[in-house]
Amino acid sequence: MGVKVVFFDYKMSKSQAAGRMFQDINFKVKSAAGKKLEQLICVENPDNPDGGPVLVYIKMEGISWSQYFLESCFGVWENWGEIETDDDAYSYHDYAEKFGVKGLIITAVYCKDNEISLEFETSEKLVLKYKDPDEWDGDTEMIKILTP
Numbered sequence: 001m002g003v004k005v006v007f008f009d010y011k012m013s014k015s016q017a018a019g020r021m022f023q024d025i026n027f028k029v030k031s032a033a034g035k036k037l038e039q040l041i042c043v044e045n046p047d048n049p050d051g052g053p054v055l056v057y058i059k060m061e062g063i064s065w066s067q068y069f070l071e072s073c074f075g076v077w078e079n080w081g082e083i084e085t086d087d088d089a090y091s092y093h094d095y096a097e098k099f100g101v102k103g104l105i106i107t108a109v110y111c112k113d114n115e116i117s118l119e120f121e122t123s124e125k126l127v128l129k130y131k132d133p134d135e136w137d138g139d140t141e142m143i144k145i146l147t148p
Helices: none
Strands: 019-024 039-043 053-060 063-071 073-082 091-094 108-114 116-119 124-130 140-146
Touching: 053 140, 063 116, 063 124, 073 108, 073 116
Parallel strands: none
Antiparallel strands: 019 073, 039 053, 039 091, 053 063, 063 073, 108 116, 116 124, 124 140
């Protein structure tokens, strides 16, 4: 199953690529609030099919491509302006379609307690987390939660 990736010319974006923006246990990506989710591509290792996403590419309205992942005991958020999807060592999956969140408005993006969360105005939330919260270099998963 292929993933259709629409590349974005970050040179034309109001928000230029900034490199590593956050690497911490807790952080908020304030620039994401109020933005429409355009694409969410999860990168997985086919040699570890149950390992979950090793990296998540995200494209939000008016912001160049960003990426996020969990590393040891903290979350990382980066904005390099472009993405890499032609490495045959990995598989690329459209999680915006999988979870039915493409085109939704983001209300908050944050990392807290080794989880990176995307909250939407529909009271839905996507969470990237470790499958075993005590194993910080272990497998990850993305889950969808309906918040009250």
